[in-house]
Amino acid sequence: MIELDGLTKRYGEKVAVNNLSFAVRPGIVTGFLGPNGAGKSTTMRMILGLDRPTAGDVRIDGTxxxxxxxxLTYIGALLDAKAVHGGRSAFNHLLCLAQSNGIPRARVAEVLDTVGLTxxxxxxAKGFSLGMGQRLGIAGALLGDPRILMFDEPVNGLDPEGIHWIRHLMKSLAEQGRTVFVSSHLMSEMALTADHLVVIGQGRLLADTSMADFIQQNSRSYVRIRTPQRERFLDVLHEAGITVVETGGGPLEVDGGKPELIGELAARHQIVLHELSPQQASLEDAFMQLTAESVEYHAHAQDSGDGWGDGWQREV
Structure with missing residues (x-):
């Protein structure tokens, strides 16, 4: 388990991490989310002792x-896949790590096979593609067979097969009872991988909750209805005390409604339905909603005069 207690990091007047307290528990994949500049990388570096906190404490299994x-036998991490001596082979890079941490030489071949680099x-390593470098970094994280694993953008540079592989690897590690902490900007992949979310913005904790609760609390859920008997069904819904959001002659929307109850109501009144579907926002929608006030860098298209926005402006 990873435990943070009031963790704070300042760089002069800049507060990169502000009084963070949360725990990353074993047996589940915990996603670590936040806009650019939120303090995720700084937090991960402090967990590994690469940056010293200004205040607060962070412990790995109590130490x-x-x-x-x-x-490496306690915690394995991938923070920067490029942090490899380019003149060393993949085998020798891992062998150096193994020898410095009392890990048997045979383990090197095992993890190379696990990540598909045999x-x-x-x-x-200098001849490796970005995806191959990612796999080598993951091999380094797995080398000590640790109980805790931490990955920063692990799918960066991986092809679809590689993304599928790392997703199932992280899930299988969690199923073994290990602690898995992963940061990523790829929301669609995080939605498929993480069970629990820790979200920060401008260095502060914004959410520490399950994936399902996070989406439910930060998004709108509703039932969408399409029927050729629109006006009649509107009257039926109103008579039943059900509030309907009208969309300019398009589908009807019932916030928080239960589709089975609406379907039964339509059946009783012999109303034809062409669509009756529950709608739930995506993780990306919920994330954007929660972090809207915490985004430090905004990009704006600038018109070059030909109608195309081909410039970018940074707003701090």
Whole structure:
């Protein structure tokens, strides 16, 4: 388990992380979300002892990272896949990590096979594609067979097969009872992977909740109805005390409605339905709703005079 207690990091007048307290628990995949500049990378670096907190505390299974003996056997992390000596082969890169952490040499071949790099194990890392580099970084995180794993943008550069593989890898690690903490900007993938979410904005904690509760609390759920007997069904719904949102002659929408009850009501009045479907916002919709006031960098299209917005403006 990873535990943060009032974790704070300042760089001069800039507060990158502001009094963060939460726990990352074993047995589930915990997603770590936030806009650019929210403090996610700084938080992960403090967990690994790469940055020292200005205030607060962070512990890994009750111990500070710098007090762990052979830390790769406790926590494995992928923060920057490019942090590899380009002149070393994939095998030798992992072997150096293994030897410095008391990990058997045989484990190197095992993790190379796990991530699908056995055929290029003796090739130098500087010739690797972005996706191959990601796989090598994941191999390094798995090397010590740790109980805790932390990944920052693990699907970056991976092809569809690789994305599918890392998704199921993270889920299987959690099912084994391990702690899995993953940061990503790819909302569609996070929605398929994470069970729990920690969301921060401008260094502050915005949410610490299950995926389902996060979407429900930060989005609108409704039932969409299409019928050729629109006006008649409107009267029926109103008589039943059901509030309807009209959409300019298009489908009817009932906020928080139960489709089975609406369907039964239509059947009793012999009303034909062409659509009766529950609608729920996506993780991306819910995330944008919650973090709207915490976005530090906004991009705006600038018109070059030909009708095309081909410029970008940074707003801080």
């Amino acid at each position: 500070h990272y710098d007090h762990l003996k052979d830390p 055929s290029v194990a003796r090739k130098k």
